[in-house]
Amino acid sequence: MQDMGNGMMHFAPHVTRDRVISKFPKCYTPQACLQMKDDWDSQAKAACKHRTDRHQGWDRLKMSKAVVVGDLNVGKTCLIKRFCKDVFDRDYKATIGVDFEIERFELSGVPFSLQIWDTAGQEKFKCIASAYYRGAQVIITVFDMADIKTLENTRQWLEEAMRENEPGSFSVFLVGTKSDLLAPEEHQRTERDAVKMANEMKAEFWSVSAKTGENVEEFFFRMAALAFEDYVLKDMERGITPFSIGGRDSIKSDRANLEDPQPKLVKMNCC
Template identity: 35%
Template sequence: MSLGYYDWLVKVIVLGDSGVGKTNILTQFCDQKFSQNYTATIGVDFKIKILNVQDKKIKLQIWDTAGQERFRNITQTYYKGAFGIIFVYSLIDRNSFNNVEGWIKSILESTTDEVCSILVGNKLDSQDRRVQTAEGEKLAQKYNMPFIETSALENKNIQDIFDRLGQNLKIRLENEGQKVSNNTHTQSGQFKLNQEANQTEQPTSSCNSC
């Protein structure tokens, strides 16, 4: 499928501690690839993929952010304009789960915009589980967001992350468009979103097989 046609262009950010599998989740979704060799993301990178949601096509600009503390100030500058947030922790790393609320608070402090979010517990393939499913569900309920456990290694539930996020994005985008269309002095919601997204840098890579 060509990346040329889409109904909406949406910025999505993937947040979480270093080593939880953010990059592998992204590469599985966009490129159907998984790397056993861990390489920390430096700063920010992003990919693009078209997501089909019912009768609409949402062009996702997905930003993969560094989880290390020294990059926090860099990544926070990319929060602006995000319509979707994927919070990721590792099921075998208790600290990464405990730090999720810190990532959520950093979003709340950086933007007043309402965003669609989802909580992801990754590394479901491992036998060394340190965070139980019920704990993830409880945290997701606290912040009123969907929750899913995944394995980037086995490509388990990876598509489901974006399908579930996409459903919520579609609802919000249609609601935003309806609000704007009722105001004759304002540009259309779709144009506004595309205009903001087009002001960002060009992606370093994209999924041409989408």
């Protein structure tokens, strides 16, 4: 978001006001978070300030890829649809193969997009879905808080996604859905188990409800902010100067998914 000097605020194309993130989003619980912080990394913050001060164009959008994995019927698609479309559909249909959404943000004055890949939880589609794990900057492992077995299975889902990516190239989130179905005491017990699992995974834990919308936007904002900051810092490590970040000739529009050819999509359906 830029001040145009006439009292008007200019947003990146296709970025709505509710996708503008100016302050670093907080974590859900300090017991399981990727970073304890309340502001952007100082180097990343300086790089973004240089970029906006030079009024660089919005034509080269940064983009990261997030893959959502987990058992069948844990609520992966409902979670994504609640954030992207602000809807909750009770009529569940299993995802066939893969599907994805693109969400556009403005973070610290810089445009940023997320490809959010919704993968099938059924065993017969694993060979299809796993092909789309490659190139992920974020791995989101999802479980049903009302079904503790799905929490145990997140280990396997994470291992499968990690096999398709280079070590250290991604961050991990553990998300418990359907929190609205649990009584307070049961919720606390499940959350303690989830925090323990998150620490083993080196993941950040979030408890959400796609039905009520509780913590859904907060989770995606936090995830987007961490992915964006990681993107900027890695650009700087590769020698891209603060003045060229987001510039026309410096980076490709989708490092995560467009530099290398992806397998051709098969038939897709999404609840």
